[in-house]
Amino acid sequence: MILFKKNNTVLCLTFLFMLNVSLHAQVSDLAWKKSKTILTNIKQTSFKNKTYNILDFGAQPIAKQDNTQAITKAINTCSKNGGGKVIIPKGKFFTGPIHLDNNVNLHLEEGAELAFSTNSKDYPIVQTSFEGTECMNYSPLIYAFQKTNIAVTGKGTLNGQASEDNWWKWVGKDHKSIPGEPSQNDPENRDRLVSIAEENIPVSKRIFGENHYLRPNFVEFFECNTALIEGITITNAPFWIIHPMKSKNITIDGVTVASHGPNNDGCDPEYCENVWIKNCTFNTGDDCIAIKSGRDGDGRRVNMPSKNILIQNCKMIDGHGGVVIGSEISGGVNNVFVENCTMDSPNLDRAIRIKTNSKRGGVIENIFVRNCEVGTVKECVLKLNMFYAIYGDQSGSFIPTIRNIYLENIKVKNGGKYAILANGYEESPIENVGFKNVTIDKVENDFSLKNVKNLQITNTTINGKKIENQ
CATH class of the missing domain: 2.160.20.10 (Single-stranded right-handed beta-helix, Pectin lyase-like)
Known part of the structure; x- marks a missing residue:
């Protein structure tokens, strides 16, 4: 049957x-x-024909300039006005985590690059998951929580800037700790998360983040409905790359993933319904x-x-x-x-x-x-x-x-x-x-x-x- x-x-x-x-x-x-x-x-996204360029909110493609607040302000303004496109123009923009809001299409023009911070302290604690276990941990690099009609589109690049010098070294070698190095495999980190989940401790009390070395997901839509990821290139991810979580009506179209770090799965729909993955290229470390x-x-x-x-x-x-x-x-x-x-x-x-x-x-x-x-x-x-x-x-x-x-x-x-x-x-x-x-x-x-x-x-x-x- x-x-x-x-x-x-x-x-x-x-x-x-x-x-x-x-x-x-x-x-x-x-x-x-x-x-x-x-x-x-599968429901498809639809946005107002109105644009919000991050340059108008103070963003600049200047080395070491943190554009997080400017991008956040553009997203919030766009959503409050009923939605539309938040434009990332050509250039390399350094940023911390980006949180999407209802009816916002974060659009990277050709030649645009968002280069994300590798300083874990820049990432606030949010409800997320690590290797299939829900927890309070570092914000994903691009994150949406309980949002509707959202997108990340364009011909630009999302660069997590992960490497052996930052996020990737937390995994250790062969899933074992390296003496003197920070590691997700220390007893109070990954193993503790798995243990307290088995004890059915509420998610709100599973608090990790700083000094626990559980790497953040790259793009995560958590309990969202009707979302699109289209056209972009994603590289150098800390951990799982595209992670729809408890979400419905997700379309992933024409995305290129090129990231060979540990646990760099290309796309991980989890607890999801109605997902359409098409025209994508995956070249991954997992x-x-x-x-x-x-x-x-x-x-x-x-x-x-x-x-x-x-x-x-x-x-x-x-x-x-x-x-x-x-x-x-x-x-x-x-x-x-x-x-x-x-x-x-x-x-x-x-x-x-x-x-x-x-x-x-x-x-x-x-x-x-x-x-x-x-x-x-x-x-x-x-x-x-x-x-x-x-x-x-x-x-x-x-x-x-x-x-x-x-x-x-x-x-x-x-x-x-x-x-x-x-x-x-x-x-x-x-x-x-x-x-x-x-x-x-x-x-x-x-x-x-x-x-x-x-x-x-x-x-x-x-x-x-x-x-x-x-």
């Missing part, structure tokens, strides 16, 4: 997902019809796109799946994975559609990846991928893993569910070690995985499968050999 959920109504489309071409076609056709419905339901829904007990507390997510015409270069779901996935994910994407780099580990474990749990279902071209991946084309582990032992009592993963019309030139690498639980096998019209060349092994139920292979060729149903 495949479940499509919308507005708390469950529409049940019952398929037997049997081993024949006709039912495969029915599953695919009905799923992609659903994707068109989702697309028509996952290109990673769909999330909270970590462990905090994700179960929020209990909000990410759903109805469309990814179209994107290019993935370096990264741990092209399109990834997890690992902060306790609230679950459903109805993800990926089409017409290219993925290619000797530094891209996997094309499609789902990662969870028995601390995370979560139900991950209804993932559809079609019409994609993959050049080179290191490890595998499709990885489904219920035993993902980092930061030590990640076993618990919340056994995850992964089901209804369907790839069709996929061409892979160099598939790495495995076409499919899948590891499920005996009591919760990975269910209903389909390959249709898939061609994979130069791969070391066809499949590595543990506790996988109902793998269906149709018209698929691996290393020049046609593969039969498993």
